[in-house]
Amino acid sequence: MKYLHTMVRVSDIAASLRFYCDLLGLREVRRTNNEAGRYTLVFLAAPGDEAAQVELTDNWDPEEYRGGRNFGHLAYEVDDIYAACETLMAGGVTIARPPRDGRMAFVRSPDGISIELLQAGGALPTREPWLSMPNSGTW
Amino acid sequence: MKYLHTMVRVSDIAASLRFYCDLLGLREVRRTNNEAGRYTLVFLAAPGDEAAQVELTDNWDPEEYRGGRNFGHLAYEVDDIYAACETLMAGGVTIARPPRDGRMAFVRSPDGISIELLQAGGALPTREPWLSMPNSGTW
Numbered sequence: 001m002k003y004l005h006t007m008v009r010v011s012d013i014a015a016s017l018r019f020y021c022d023l024l025g026l027r028e029v030r031r032t033n034n035e036a037g038r039y040t041l042v043f044l045a046a047p048g049d050e051a052a053q054v055e056l057t058d059n060w061d062p063e064e065y066r067g068g069r070n071f072g073h074l075a076y077e078v079d080d081i082y083a084a085c086e087t088l089m090a091g092g093v094t095i096a097r098p099p100r101d102g103r104m105a106f107v108r109s110p111d112g113i114s115i116e117l118l119q120a121g122g123a124l125p126t127r128e129p130w131l132s133m134p135n136s137g138t139w
Numbered sequence: 140m141k142y143l144h145t146m147v148r149v150s151d152i153a154a155s156l157r158f159y160c161d162l163l164g165l166r167e168v169r170r171t172n173n174e175a176g177r178y179t180l181v182f183l184a185a186p187g188d189e190a191a192q193v194e195l196t197d198n199w200d201p202e203e204y205r206g207g208r209n210f211g212h213l214a215y216e217v218d219d220i221y222a223a224c225e226t227l228m229a230g231g232v233t234i235a236r237p238p239r240d241g242r243m244a245f246v247r248s249p250d251g252i253s254i255e256l257l258q259a260g261g262a263l264p265t266r267e268p269w270l271s272m273p274n275s276g277t278w
Contacts, residue, residue: 001218004214007213007255008210009211046140067210069148072145072146074144077141
């Protein structure tokens with residue numbers, strides 16, 4: 001038995017790829033368009049960790065997504081949590097839970113999917129501007 | 140960058156472990172009780188695939204969970220999709236999308252989290268009772 005992927009629905013592939021790939025660092029692994037079913041699937045993975053994927057489902061007929069409470073988040077380990085958050089912030093993403101402790105941060109995808117970032121190898125030394133940055137919203 | 144886990148909230152740890160471990164085949168990897176935060180975290184993984192985990196969060200103060208449409212499912216590859224579905228069905232789990240094609244099935248956790256099962260190595264020969272089994276509900 002083997003974990004394959006977590007599927008989340010998205011309302012805008014371009015906005016989602018900007019978030020998941022350009023800003024967060026995942027890469028597109030494969031994509032299928034299904035004309036009959038009117039949907040597109042895009043599979044993403046962290047570079048070098050292609051076995052564990054995220055499947056983005058874009059249903060072509062618009063639908064509004066609200067986060068259900070029973071789904072929590074996707075979690076990724078990163079090499080430098082400050083650099084990861086700087087890239088996200090520079091790209092306009094709110095750091096909902098800044099890495100004040102040098103260890104953990106939370107952001108949300110354009111559709112409100114919560115993403116946890118954890119520093120590989122344990123906490124980095126605390127540092128401004130993160131140390132003084134308040135939480136923003138929920139995650 | 141590395142995938143760590145997908146977190147889902149659960150309302151009953153015993154019922155969840157029966158589903159995810161006894162019936163589906165995952166194993167508990169670690170557990171923490173947080174008295175101050177009033178929650179328990181249980182991390183599960185497929186045997187031999189411990190790097191990719193599911194985190195069950197049980198908040199001690201009851202809350203009703205309804206599935207949000209933006210979260211889709213968790214997907215696992217299994218060695219024998221018929222055997223996996225037989226175990227689940229014998230345990231009282233509805234096979235929402237039976238493996239009529241010998242390749243794909245969907246079930247739901249006690250909290251409504253949708254789980255996709257995919258046959259490793261491609262479809263098995265089709266077989267009754269699966270071939271004639273209708274869908275049940277949504278997934």
